[in-house]
Amino acid sequence: EVQLVQSGAEVKKPGESLKISCKGSGFSFTNYWIAWVRQMPGKGLEWMGIIYPGDSDTKYSPSFQGQVTISADKSISAAYLQWSSLKASDTAMYYCARHGPPDITVIVDGAFDIWGQGTMITVSS
Amino acid sequence: SYELTQPPSVSVSPGQTANITCSGDKLGDKYVSWYQQKPGQSPVLVIFQDNKRPSGIPERFSGSNFGNTATLTISGTQALDEADYYCQAWDSRTRGVFGPGTEVTVL
Numbered sequence: 001e002v003q004l005v006q007s008g009a010e011v012k013k014p015g016e017s018l019k020i021s022c023k024g025s026g027f028s029f030t031n032y033w034i035a036w037v038r039q040m041p042g043k044g045l046e047w048m049g050i051i052y053p054g055d056s057d058t059k060y061s062p063s064f065q066g067q068v069t070i071s072a073d074k075s076i077s078a079a080y081l082q083w084s085s086l087k088a089s090d091t092a093m094y095y096c097a098r099h100g101p102p103d104i105t106v107i108v109d110g111a112f113d114i115w116g117q118g119t120m121i122t123v124s125s
Numbered sequence: 126s127y128e129l130t131q132p133p134s135v136s137v138s139p140g141q142t143a144n145i146t147c148s149g150d151k152l153g154d155k156y157v158s159w160y161q162q163k164p165g166q167s168p169v170l171v172i173f174q175d176n177k178r179p180s181g182i183p184e185r186f187s188g189s190n191f192g193n194t195a196t197l198t199i200s201g202t203q204a205l206d207e208a209d210y211y212c213q214a215w216d217s218r219t220r221g222v223f224g225p226g227t228e229v230t231v232l
Contacts, residue, residue, distance in 0.1 A: 035221060037168075037223075044209075044211065044223060044224075044225050044226040045160070045162075045168065045211050045213075045223040045226070046223065047213075047220065047221035047222060047223055050221065059218075059219055059220055060220075061220055061221070062126060062220075095167060095168070097168075101173065101179065104174075107215065107219050108155070108156065108215040108219060109156055109174065110156075110173070111156075111158035111170050111173035111174075111213065112158070112160070112168070112170060112213070113170050113173070113179060115167040115168055115169070116167065117167055118167055
C-alpha cells in the first residue's frame with residue numbers, strides 16, 4: 001500500500017525545538033517530491049515547501065523561508081520538518097504530501113496525490 | 126506572490142450541481158488541482174491537471190480552467206460531498222499555492 005505515515009502529536013513550549021517526520025512506503029520515495037502543508041486551527045491549507053529526497057533539492061514558500069527547515073533521509077524514506085525555536089503561532093496541523101501522480105515528473109504539472117495523516121503541534125506555555 | 130481566490134461557501138441541494146470557482150491571474154495558463162477535506166481528515170485529491178480524476182474519484186467530479194478562472198463541478202451532489210474544497214496551482218518560481226477554501230453545504 002502506498003502511504004505516508006507521520007510522527008505523533010507534540011505539545012511543546014515556546015522557544016523549544018522540534019523535528020517531525022513523514023515516512024513513505026509502497027513507492028520509490030527517492031523519486032518523488034514531498035511537500036509540507038500547514039493548517040492552523042479552523043483555517044485553510046498553506047503550502048510550506050517541498051523536497052526531492054533523491055538530491056535534497058528544496059523549495060520554500062516565502063512565508064516559511066527561514067522559519068522552518070525541510071530535510072530528508074532517503075536511506076530510510078523519510079522527510080522532516082524542523083523548528084529551532086517554536087512560537088505559539090506555530091500551533092497547527094502539519095501534513096506531508098507526495099507530489100504525483102506517478103507519471104508526472106515536472107513539478108508544475110503535478111498535484112499532491114498521497115497525504116499523511118497529519119501531525120498536530122501545540123505550542124503553549 | 127501569486128494568489129488564488131475562492132468563494133467562502135457554496136450551498137447546493139441534493140442531486141443538483143455545485144460549481145466552485147477559483148480565480149487567479151492568468152490561471153488558465155497553469156494546471157489546477159482540487160482537494161476535498163472533510164472534518165478531521167486529511168485532504169484528498171479529486172482533480173489534477175485541470176480536469177483529470179485520480180483513480181477512485183467518482184465521475185460526478187469534473188474540472189475546467191479557462192482565462193482567469195478554474196471551476197470544480199460536482200454533478201448530482203450527494204450528502205457525502207459536503208466538505209471543504211481547495212484549489213491549488215504553482216507560481217512562476219515553482220512554489221505551491223492553495224486557495225482559501227470553499228465550504229460546500231448540501232442542504
